[in-house]
Amino acid sequence: MTTVGIVTGAGRGMGLECARRLVGTVDRLLMVDLDENAVTEAAEELSTHGTVAEPHVLDVTHRDGLTRLAARARELGALRAVAHAAGISPTMADWRRILTVDLVGTALLAETLRPLATEGTAMVCFASMAALFGDTAPRPAVEAALADPLAEDFLARIREAVGPGIEDPGTAYSWAKRGVQRFVQREAVRIGGAGARVCSVSPGIVATPQGRQEAEHHPSMKALVEQSALGREGRPEELAAVVAFLLSDEASFLTGVDILVDGGVRAGLAARS
Template identity: 85%
Template sequence: MTGAGRGMGLECARRLVGAVDRLLLVDLDEKTATAAAEDLSTAARTTVVEPYALDVTDRDGLAGLAARARELGTLRAVAHAAGISPTMADWRRILTVDLVGTALLAEALRPLATTGTAMVCFASMAALFGKTEPQPAVEATLADPLDEHFLDRMRAAVGADIEDTGVAYTWAKRGVHRFVQREAVRVGPVGARVCSVSPGIVATPQGRQEAEQHPSMRALVEQSALGREGRPEELAAVVAFLLSDEASFLTGVDVLVDGGVRAGLAGRS
């Protein structure tokens, strides 16, 4: 479980307690990961919870994570919630953490994938907004996020607009959608699955930070079908389902969990 120290990541981790024998709580902040592990361990009867400090863009660190996962046994479930939003960094860092980091994590754990392994990567409903017409140069670049010149290629393909952090975030999350499709084909032959989940506006500290900077988010909530923000545990329930055997025929797809934002906008257009 990455991004496990707070918000949706922590709620996903909470749902996995009892579903797996060993649970690695991966977070950039070691203190946060340790505190989360202590919290979850109090309720864990059959699951051993272990904190693991890691930057998901660190190849060597990811190799260490994969080695630790191998030591613990069969890789059963991976929930990848680690990521940053538009107010948290510049465009290069957003693309690096949200998309390149996703590809690096999958690359590191791919050798451990086996029958029954399931992975869920967090994308965003933002990926479904903005320009929708085909952009071959951008799509070709998104297809290879581990290319050493990926960021420069994105700048060339998108243009100066990519330096807007909101635009960079949108493209990063679209890249997660595309990556999951390709990764599903790579791991499918061994019986493993991978999906993405696209949260809408969820009541988390990170979500509140974005809302403070972007008042338009409140309008989206008001126009949504349910007319409210999501709760972290509601996202966690969807992730838990996607990681479970009950979702054994779901792979290579994105699940939109937005409280009906898109439905609300479509109904008013």
């Protein structure tokens, strides 16, 4: 049977590198991005290397577009691998949009693709090192809100639970990515019976256009890099290599976990505390 892979945010950066790593491991690759030119060019490039790549221009927060994507995957064959790299960072939007794209969009994609999950299906969702910073104390009201990102009143509930501080885009981003980590744990249980897996990765500071934009607005990121164990930024292909492993059969007993890929930022901070 034809095997199908899906990569979101596939037009550039870490998403594009994930797509490159899936070439040769699936027969058909559905590449998703909002940037039509970027994803079309990327699909044309990758289709010359043995896997047929299709560009799909859609917003991961739109149910109709996701429904069409799932229908196309089902039409083509068996869903084998999903790398969900699409997302936005603090300088790109307000708190509502950040939570909607980064967390609600993740939940919508997973919900839409869930009926396609079968033995050997694997999904990796991008969280962030940012989820490990800030207020990490147990907060039942926050956890309850994060547990149901598809609730109609999700934004109101998380705003009430966290307080006005969540209107800071950086704070919203941290909570959104923490929500992705929590979501993956619950999703692993939902799809495990079908023999399918899902994990998340939490990148540290990676040399991408989006990462550079954040660094320009947050000088503290340079200090984190300097204090990290490796003392450098990550490269997109390094994140993609971890994602490729998690999507492979070699990771067949890994599910419901988050993999921190930060070059030793947390280790460096711990050593200095």
